[in-house]
Amino acid sequence: MNARKLFLIGASLLSIVLGWAPWAKGVTLNELVAAARKEGTIEFYGPSTLTPQGAQALAEAFNRKYGLNIKLNYSPAGDMPGDVARVVARAATGVAPDWDVMVVTDAHHATLWVRKLHQTLDFKALGIDSRLIHYDSGTISFANQIVLPAYNNKILAPKDAPKSWDDLLDPKWKGKLGMTNAAHHFSRLAAGPWGEKKTTDYVRALVKQDLNLGLLGQIYTRLQVGEILVTVTITDSFVHRAKKTGAPIVFAEGVEPVISPAYHAGVPKGAPHPNVGHLFSVFLTTLEAQGVWEKYGGQSSAFVPGTTVYKYAQKHQMVYMTQDQAEMVDKLAAQYGKILGFTK
Numbered sequence: 001m002n003a004r005k006l007f008l009i010g011a012s013l014l015s016i017v018l019g020w021a022p023w024a025k026g027v028t029l030n031e032l033v034a035a036a037r038k039e040g041t042i043e044f045y046g047p048s049t050l051t052p053q054g055a056q057a058l059a060e061a062f063n064r065k066y067g068l069n070i071k072l073n074y075s076p077a078g079d080m081p082g083d084v085a086r087v088v089a090r091a092a093t094g095v096a097p098d099w100d101v102m103v104v105t106d107a108h109h110a111t112l113w114v115r116k117l118h119q120t121l122d123f124k125a126l127g128i129d130s131r132l133i134h135y136d137s138g139t140i141s142f143a144n145q146i147v148l149p150a151y152n153n154k155i156l157a158p159k160d161a162p163k164s165w166d167d168l169l170d171p172k173w174k175g176k177l178g179m180t181n182a183a184h185h186f187s188r189l190a191a192g193p194w195g196e197k198k199t200t201d202y203v204r205a206l207v208k209q210d211l212n213l214g215l216l217g218q219i220y221t222r223l224q225v226g227e228i229l230v231t232v233t234i235t236d237s238f239v240h241r242a243k244k245t246g247a248p249i250v251f252a253e254g255v256e257p258v259i260s261p262a263y264h265a266g267v268p269k270g271a272p273h274p275n276v277g278h279l280f281s282v283f284l285t286t287l288e289a290q291g292v293w294e295k296y297g298g299q300s301s302a303f304v305p306g307t308t309v310y311k312y313a314q315k316h317q318m319v320y321m322t323q324d325q326a327e328m329v330d331k332l333a334a335q336y337g338k339i340l341g342f343t344k
Helices: 003-018 029-039 048-066 080-092 106-113 183-191 196-207 218-227 236-245 274-283 289-296 308-313 323-340
Strands: 041-047 071-077 101-105 139-144 148-154 179-181 212-215 230-235 249-251 262-266
Touching: 041 048, 041 274, 048 071, 048 236, 048 274, 048 289, 080 101, 080 106, 101 106, 106 139, 106 148, 106 183, 106 262, 106 323, 139 274, 139 289, 139 308, 148 218, 148 236, 179 218, 183 196, 183 236, 196 323, 212 218, 212 308, 218 230, 218 236, 230 236, 230 262, 236 249, 262 274
Parallel strands: 041 071, 041 101, 179 212, 179 230
Antiparallel strands: 101 262, 139 262, 148 230, 148 249
16 A cells, blocks of 8 residues: 555544535535434533523524434523633644534634634535635534614603714713723724724724723623613623513614624534534524524524524624734724723
């Protein structure tokens, strides 16, 4: 046996161990389902706003659709930037990630992509719309967020709420604004309509407003109890929760442009159950999963005609992130995090 054949056999064996080579030239849905069935479990990281009930509903719909009996373990996100950084740090030391599939925003997946930490798959061969495939076939986009300032409408009348991003720089809001650690919200504006200089100047001006800093859940709670009057940005997941629970939290209407991060599903490199992770990512684009996600999380795709977010997008100036902006968004998110005081 010559050296070339030995090399090819060795490479094939190694790739099988790593779990990706069987699909290097594309895989059928039936083959992926069969591989997922053998793995039997999925460690799923997703937004806390999905709720355990929503995660369970997804698991039931997933198993029903593909005739499986996969056990889904749900890890609700409390700090997406921190948890993604944890995956990066573990990879640097050769430690496998905790999760088989991560549903985080496109900006957080950008952090993984620039470090080549996605386990890719030929999703197009599985019939996924090419517009939903991102990061060199490392992730699938399946839902869009709406991100705007929000306020407590039991304390603040709609006429007194901010009407533009610049309104948040008014001295009357000093000490009364909340700011989450989702600094990537602003880096999207920098990579898009505002440009880097305008956005950086804006972030520096915000700091002079004596911002109240916290994680998304913390800022939502402080807004609800009236400790702050307005949060600079918040996702529609929390506004959706407020509507369902009767909490007095609403978006500041009229603020444009509207920041619209996308939720992407992706399998981190080294995931213990990559096949079920990939199948679950594909599943999230189906009508069954879209219905569950909108019911519990409040989002749908801006690119699927007829969905709630699609209809919303037709009436507003939306800011989407593209793959070619990923490195800039990732770099500036770190920079703005420091300026705002979240990191040193």
